[in-house]
Amino acid sequence: xxxxxxxxxxxxxxxxxxxxxxxxxxxxxxxxxxxxxxxxxxxxxxxxxxxxxxxxxxxxxxxxxxxxxxxxxxxxxxxxxxxxxxxxxxxxxxxxxxxxxxxxxxxxxxxxxxxxxxxxxxxxxxxxxxxxxxxxxxxxxxxxxxxxxxxxxxxxxxxxxxxxxxxxxxxxx
Amino acid sequence: xxxxxxxxxxxxxxxxxxxxxxxxxxxxxxxxxxxxxxxxxxxxxxxxxxxxxxxxxxxxxxxxxxxxxxxxxxxxxxxxxxxxxxxxxxxxxxxxxxxxxxxxxxxxxxxxxxxxxxxxxxxxxxxxxxxxxxxxxxxxxxxxxxxxxxxxxxxxxxxxxxxxxxxxxxxxxxxxxxxxxxxxxxxxxxxxxxxxxxxxxxxxxxxxxxxxxxxxxxxxxxxxxxxxxxxxxxxxxxxxxxxxxxxxxxxxxxxxxxxxxxxxxxxxxxxxxxxxxxxxxxxxxxxxxxxxxxxxxxxxxxxxxxxxxxxxxxxxxxxxxxxxxxxxxxxxxxxxxxxxxxxxxxxxxxxxxxxxxxxxxxxxxxxxxxxxxxxxxxxxxxxxxxxxxxxxxxxxxxxxxxxxxxxxxxxxxxxxxxxxxxxxxxxxxxxxxxxxxxxxxxxxxxxxxxxxxxxxxxxxxxxxxxxxxxxxxxxxxxxxxxxxxxxxxxxxxxxxxxxx
Amino acid sequence: xxxxxxxxxxxxxxxxxxxxxxxxxxxxxxxxxxxxxxxxxxxxxxxxxxxxxxxxxxxxxxxxxxxxxxxxxxxxxxxxxxxxxxxxxxxxxxxxxxxxxxxxxxxxxxxxxxxxxx
Numbered sequence: 001x002x003x004x005x006x007x008x009x010x011x012x013x014x015x016x017x018x019x020x021x022x023x024x025x026x027x028x029x030x031x032x033x034x035x036x037x038x039x040x041x042x043x044x045x046x047x048x049x050x051x052x053x054x055x056x057x058x059x060x061x062x063x064x065x066x067x068x069x070x071x072x073x074x075x076x077x078x079x080x081x082x083x084x085x086x087x088x089x090x091x092x093x094x095x096x097x098x099x100x101x102x103x104x105x106x107x108x109x110x111x112x113x114x115x116x117x118x119x120x121x122x123x124x125x126x127x128x129x130x131x132x133x134x135x136x137x138x139x140x141x142x143x144x145x146x147x148x149x150x151x152x153x154x155x156x157x158x159x160x161x162x163x164x165x166x167x168x169x170x171x172x173x
Numbered sequence: 174x175x176x177x178x179x180x181x182x183x184x185x186x187x188x189x190x191x192x193x194x195x196x197x198x199x200x201x202x203x204x205x206x207x208x209x210x211x212x213x214x215x216x217x218x219x220x221x222x223x224x225x226x227x228x229x230x231x232x233x234x235x236x237x238x239x240x241x242x243x244x245x246x247x248x249x250x251x252x253x254x255x256x257x258x259x260x261x262x263x264x265x266x267x268x269x270x271x272x273x274x275x276x277x278x279x280x281x282x283x284x285x286x287x288x289x290x291x292x293x294x295x296x297x298x299x300x301x302x303x304x305x306x307x308x309x310x311x312x313x314x315x316x317x318x319x320x321x322x323x324x325x326x327x328x329x330x331x332x333x334x335x336x337x338x339x340x341x342x343x344x345x346x347x348x349x350x351x352x353x354x355x356x357x358x359x360x361x362x363x364x365x366x367x368x369x370x371x372x373x374x375x376x377x378x379x380x381x382x383x384x385x386x387x388x389x390x391x392x393x394x395x396x397x398x399x400x401x402x403x404x405x406x407x408x409x410x411x412x413x414x415x416x417x418x419x420x421x422x423x424x425x426x427x428x429x430x431x432x433x434x435x436x437x438x439x440x441x442x443x444x445x446x447x448x449x450x451x452x453x454x455x456x457x458x459x460x461x462x463x464x465x466x467x468x469x470x471x472x473x474x475x476x477x478x479x480x481x482x483x484x485x486x487x488x489x490x491x492x493x494x495x496x497x498x499x500x501x502x503x504x505x506x507x508x509x510x511x512x513x514x515x516x517x518x519x520x521x522x523x524x525x526x527x528x529x530x531x532x533x534x535x536x537x538x539x540x541x542x543x544x545x546x547x548x549x550x551x552x553x554x555x556x557x558x559x560x561x562x563x564x565x566x567x568x569x570x571x572x573x574x575x576x577x578x579x580x581x582x583x584x585x586x587x588x589x590x591x592x593x594x595x596x597x598x599x600x601x602x603x604x605x606x607x608x609x610x611x612x613x614x615x616x617x618x619x620x621x622x623x624x625x626x627x628x629x630x631x632x633x634x635x636x637x638x639x640x641x642x643x644x645x646x647x648x649x650x651x652x653x654x655x656x657x658x659x660x661x662x663x664x665x666x667x668x669x670x671x672x673x
Numbered sequence: 674x675x676x677x678x679x680x681x682x683x684x685x686x687x688x689x690x691x692x693x694x695x696x697x698x699x700x701x702x703x704x705x706x707x708x709x710x711x712x713x714x715x716x717x718x719x720x721x722x723x724x725x726x727x728x729x730x731x732x733x734x735x736x737x738x739x740x741x742x743x744x745x746x747x748x749x750x751x752x753x754x755x756x757x758x759x760x761x762x763x764x765x766x767x768x769x770x771x772x773x774x775x776x777x778x779x780x781x782x783x784x785x786x787x788x789x790x791x
């Protein structure tokens with residue numbers, strides 16, 4: 001039962017990830033990416049990490065994908081530029097690199113982890129994550145807010161420009 | 174107990190910078206948009222922070238915040254250097270960004286938040302803080318690189334840096350995940366080392382793959398070969414004060430994090446990453462120097478030169494793999510970084526002035542022709558920076574190289590040091606070419622005004638500091654030594670302390 | 674895994690019901706169509722010329738990215754809320770610092786006029 005479910009979900013994850021790359025319409029690619037994220041969320045649940053699964057859905061499938069969609073929408077889709085992969089040589093180099101990375105990581109991971117290791121039900125729920133986050137990892141937690149603050153200021157600085165010389169007088173606030 | 178109030182001393186500089194960033198940001202929003210006022214606040218705040226950093230300096234034998242960050246002499250030295258980088262960048266920024274619509278407050282706030290990221294990175298003794306430091310630093314840098322809305326090159330630099338940087342962060346994170354998984358859930362450097370030493374000779378392959386991926390991520394941040402391709406374009410396209418900041422601060426922070434990670438967490442794997450870094454270091458300095466020779470743009474030339482300096486700095490990382498040499502290697506690196514930021518920021522400041530006088534938007538080397546006749550003081554300062562970058566005495570750059578190379582020889586890397594010395598000779602060619610241009614060639618085009626008091630102060634300060642450090646390196650050398658000795662042996666882990 | 678069976682059941686039932694209703698209407702429902710009815714419904718206006726593949730103003734993106742940032746903040750708040758009582762006053766201070774730093778960003782965003790739509 002569990003193995004079948006895993007196989008199904010894993011297959012769906014890989015298949016939709018492939019569709020992300022193969023698809024010609026970027027909007028479809030984004031939607032397939034959502035599917036991949038949902039499949040990953042199910043895998044997290046099966047690994048006994050419901051909180052991580054919830055984050056995967058809320059943050060990735062929810063927020064980040066909205067962002068991706070906006071990026072796609074910002075581009076001029078009606079006159080799509082022909083995708084230039086720089087000829088077939090470069091495409092093959094890319095393919096070979098990806099295949100190489102896959103082989104190396106397979107070789108590295110093979111036999112490294114015990115597939116029969118018992119689930120640790122305490123690992124991935126909100127309570128245990130919170131306990132670690134707010135005690136041992138309290139400094140990284142606070143630095144996280146600084147990272148987010150930098151992101152806020154950064155994106156506003158880059159995207160919200162003053163319109164030419166309106167602000168020359170200074171202190172328009 | 175997971176928190177002591179005294180832990181706050183360890184992050185006092187960061188707290189100061191955060192408050193300062195908030196003050197600058199709010200001042201611009203609510204009170205004034207005067208560039209001079211905002212720059213004044215930032216510089217005063219940075220000086221106060223420097224004072225606080227030195228005054229709150231206290232040794233935490235086991236690090237602060239459950240071993241998340243270190244609070245030792247090494248970190249202290251780096252924090253002061255990084256604050257110096259931020260201070261000098263602030264000094265040269267106001268006159269560079271003269272566009273009326275430019276929001277100086279946001280710029281300084283981002284600069285300060287980036288500095289917090291660099292400090293976190295330099296102090297990190299845990300994979301989590303290491304990653305957060307890298308990210309906080311990078312997010313700020315991506316934005317800073319793209320601040321010149323009027324120049325497509327600037328946007329290109331920002332986008333390139335963002336895409337490649339995000340990719341490198343992915344490698345870093347993937348590597349950390351593998352390391353975490355294969356050491357049984359350890360993130361603290363010293364705990365990782367303990368877990369690895371338990372493996373004995375049978376190091377799992379996943380762990381090695383993880384180390385490799387982490388190295389890729391970090392080498393990207395220091396712009397080492399073959400992960401250096403972004404740096405010339407990004408350096409060229411970014412606003413020049415940002416380029417100066419970028420070439421000094423993040424490089425220092427990332428190389429410091431590398432030396433600590435390699436020395437504290439992965440000393441048992443030195444046989445694995447040693448040869449790898451050997452090749453990377455040799456290629457980094459050689460490739461950087463050789464390509465630098467053919468550059469016509471001073472920003473690109475300094476970008477390639479900073480790649481080669483990353484190669485010299487990797488020598489220190491290599492030497493630090495040997496625990497008996499680690500204090501020497503680390504102290505050599507600290508001295509080198511202190512010298513490097515002075516000469517690099519100084520050189521970029523001169524580049525800003527020369528570019529201003531020409532007012533044609535590019536940074537062509539020919540602009541330096543005959544500069545000595547018209548601006549003897551600036552030409553003299555530039556000569557000092559170039560001589561120091563080349564590593565010729567009596568300058569700080571010479572002693573930086575001397576200390577790093579001698580540590581590397583003690584660790585047995587004679588051939589690599591030979592390559593490095595050869596490289597220094599090659600680099601002297603393109604550094605001194607600028608000196609030749611300034612002193613021996615007639616002026617081609619009429620130079621405009623180079624009046625820019627703040628930048629002039631900066632150039633003077635850097636030049637004098639480099640010469641003083643080159644004549645009497647003792648004081649800083651002693652500080653660097655005490656910093657170096659503090660990373661020699663990783664502190665006991667929290668778990669070890671609590672079992673006692 | 675057992676406790677997720679209900680969720681699975683819910684997904685199957687909700688999806689099944691939707692499919693069932695759609696199939697039934699297409700089979701049973703009367704089909705009377707005219708060209709105006711076939712137009713995409715855009716609140717009574719004429720459909721956007723040139724289809725839906727329009728370029729969006731960058732302002733949308735700005736709001737979206739701010740949404741992501743504060744969404745991540747929520748992700749941190751959730752585990753905190755679960756163990757809020759266990760953490761006590763210390764946890765409260767921790768979270769206050771975190772939220773205060775982000776509030777700096779929020780004030781900045783509002784004051785800078787990012788949320789105003791011109």
